[in-house]
Amino acid sequence: MLSTQESTPLIDPSLEAIRSIAMGRLDGEDGTIPVEDPATQQIIATVPNHTTVNALEAVTLADSAGREWGKTTPRHRSDILHAAYAHLIDSKDRLAALISREMGKPLAEAHGEVQYASDYVRWFAEEILRGSGGYRESPSGGSTIITTQGPVGLSVLITPWNFPLAMATRKIAPALAAGCGVVIKPATLTPLTTYLVVQLLEEAGVPQGLVQVVTTRNSSAFSEAVLTDPRVRKLSFTGSTPVGSTLMELAAKNIIKSSMELGGNAPLLVFDDADLERAAEQAMLAKMRNNGQTCVAANRILVQNGIADAFVEALTEKTRALRLGNPLDEATTLGPVIDHRAVERLSQLVNDAIAKGATLRTGGSVPDAPGYFFEATVLDDIPINADITSTEIFGPVAAISRFSTEEEAIRLANDTPFGLAGYVFTENADRAFNVAESLETGMVGINQGMISNVAAPFGGVKQSGLGREGSSEGLEEYQETKYFNLARRSSS
Numbered sequence: 001m002l003s004t005q006e007s008t009p010l011i012d013p014s015l016e017a018i019r020s021i022a023m024g025r026l027d028g029e030d031g032t033i034p035v036e037d038p039a040t041q042q043i044i045a046t047v048p049n050h051t052t053v054n055a056l057e058a059v060t061l062a063d064s065a066g067r068e069w070g071k072t073t074p075r076h077r078s079d080i081l082h083a084a085y086a087h088l089i090d091s092k093d094r095l096a097a098l099i100s101r102e103m104g105k106p107l108a109e110a111h112g113e114v115q116y117a118s119d120y121v122r123w124f125a126e127e128i129l130r131g132s133g134g135y136r137e138s139p140s141g142g143s144t145i146i147t148t149q150g151p152v153g154l155s156v157l158i159t160p161w162n163f164p165l166a167m168a169t170r171k172i173a174p175a176l177a178a179g180c181g182v183v184i185k186p187a188t189l190t191p192l193t194t195y196l197v198v199q200l201l202e203e204a205g206v207p208q209g210l211v212q213v214v215t216t217r218n219s220s221a222f223s224e225a226v227l228t229d230p231r232v233r234k235l236s237f238t239g240s241t242p243v244g245s246t247l248m249e250l251a252a253k254n255i256i257k258s259s260m261e262l263g264g265n266a267p268l269l270v271f272d273d274a275d276l277e278r279a280a281e282q283a284m285l286a287k288m289r290n291n292g293q294t295c296v297a298a299n300r301i302l303v304q305n306g307i308a309d310a311f312v313e314a315l316t317e318k319t320r321a322l323r324l325g326n327p328l329d330e331a332t333t334l335g336p337v338i339d340h341r342a343v344e345r346l347s348q349l350v351n352d353a354i355a356k357g358a359t360l361r362t363g364g365s366v367p368d369a370p371g372y373f374f375e376a377t378v379l380d381d382i383p384i385n386a387d388i389t390s391t392e393i394f395g396p397v398a399a400i401s402r403f404s405t406e407e408e409a410i411r412l413a414n415d416t417p418f419g420l421a422g423y424v425f426t427e428n429a430d431r432a433f434n435v436a437e438s439l440e441t442g443m444v445g446i447n448q449g450m451i452s453n454v455a456a457p458f459g460g461v462k463q464s465g466l467g468r469e470g471s472s473e474g475l476e477e478y479q480e481t482k483y484f485n486l487a488r489r490s491s492s
């Protein structure tokens, strides 16, 4: 059922404030970019359409601020990031409402994102204090090897629309902790949260100018301009594999250190010996979180024949219970998808699967109401040739296929060029580990549909990316190792 409650004026006053911050940062932009509320299709704000001149000015400002920032002590940077954590948490209602409004996730999930995003800031505030240099004797004697970790330098961060706050802090926090200046380019669909978070960081003590926000319709001109600038030393991108590949080509010219968090096609395997209720509940989380729009979403749900009917029934019942509506309405548990293209893509994928023989258990339609809504959908018996098996769905559509043996399940699961996340549900510990080890993915949830955690290395293999975010590895992505070779002579 679609709740059509109008957006409340919860955050409208601050949207004007955000707009004026945006306008004040870099002058001479080429017009503005409207930001739409996907639940109502209303324009809720505008942000500047920055030019490449603006982008290069941002590089100059962030580079010069970054060089000073890189000389500060880890304790100084840590203290400011701790203050930023507290300020983000104090601002949680404002941030959550803005995320829901510009991106469309239900308010409760937006609150979850604020905590998740803030946790990255706290995590890297702590992690930078650990220090990671080394001291060792050369094996043949005669010298001592000393290693240090310094900031990699000016970092360009390109973030997606699906987690406008968490993907920003997952990159900004380690960059700042390591001592780098930042130029961040958020998706034009959801730029407001980035402007707001940068304002909050500055209020908490991050020096003005250290984090520059660039918003532009012309992403390729931006990338070409900044990634060929020799001052830029780091690129971190979250988005699609084709765009990541193009960015890597540009970054290759100046040998820029690059982290890529790219597309996924996560298999979720449910074996006959799984805990049925847990598997269905966690599959809902892995599939429907964020309105189905995460790169770790369960894209292909593969269920063993013996449990399949019961699992499909349980998942269908839970899917029917979702309440589609305006994300600011507290009763809503499923919001809109991001734009009209997403609605069209989902309709095509569902229709193609049904035409090729899949069974529609629930949903499948576009409600007749304003906003970019798509019903929560369960498709069963997906044939191997359906487009949905090889496409990142990025929406609330559960695509279920069946298998008979463990070997078949692993073969189907790995039959993709992507390798971000996978999930396995079984009560047999040996099977859980054997299957988890066999999955060609960077991350595996075992009896668990939620794998995201600031302390864990988030990232993929194959065409799903390079590098890791979060954990200690997420900090190293913004550091360079340097070693000193100290000649040793006998003191006698």
Ligand code: SIN
Pocket (backbone or CB within 6 Å): 162, 163, 166, 238, 261, 293, 294, 295, 296, 452
């Ligand atoms: C993503 O979809 O890119 C990130 C998901 C997450 O951090 O959980």
